Amino acid sequence: MHDKVKEFNDYRQKMNDKILEADNKVIKRIYNLDTNTFKEGHLPVKTKELLGLVASAVLRCDDCVQYHLEAAMKNGVTKEEMMETMSIATLVGGTIVIPHLRRAVEYWEMLENK
Incomplete structure (x- = not known):
């Protein structure tokens, strides 16, 4: 299972590098906004x-779910907090989110075992 986590991160890094090498100002600004949005601020x-x-x-x-699961775990989120968060996502998004909930729980387990 650890290989899937590494594979996801390696692919993500490789493609982000290629995208940023294109030196597109709009894409670089979007990446920068994303980076700055998730920094410590009024919200932890x-x-x-x-x-x-x-x-x-x-x-x-x-892909985004996996990214945020990993970042959440690195920032001290417990499995219980993750499950409560995903319960809110499932409530808001409806039952169509359930397959993503399944994959989120599977990926969380991969992160726990890495």
């Missing part, structure tokens, strides 16, 4: 990552 980083997780699940972006 942990809270921001959980908000990102909810938005990603509701928008049904598995």
Whole structure:
């Protein structure tokens, strides 16, 4: 399972590098906004990552869900907090979010075992 986490992160890094090498001002600004949005501010980083997780699940972006799961774990989120966060995402997004909930729980377990 650890290989899937590494594979996801390696691919994400490789493609981000290629995208940023294109030197597109708009894309660079969007990446910069994303980086700055998730920095410590009036809300702690942990809270921001959980908000990102909810938005990603509701928008049904598995790559984003995985990214925010990993960042959340690195910022001290417990499995119980993650599950409560995903319960909010499932409530807001409806039952169509359940497949993403399944994959989120699976990826969380991979992170726990890495």
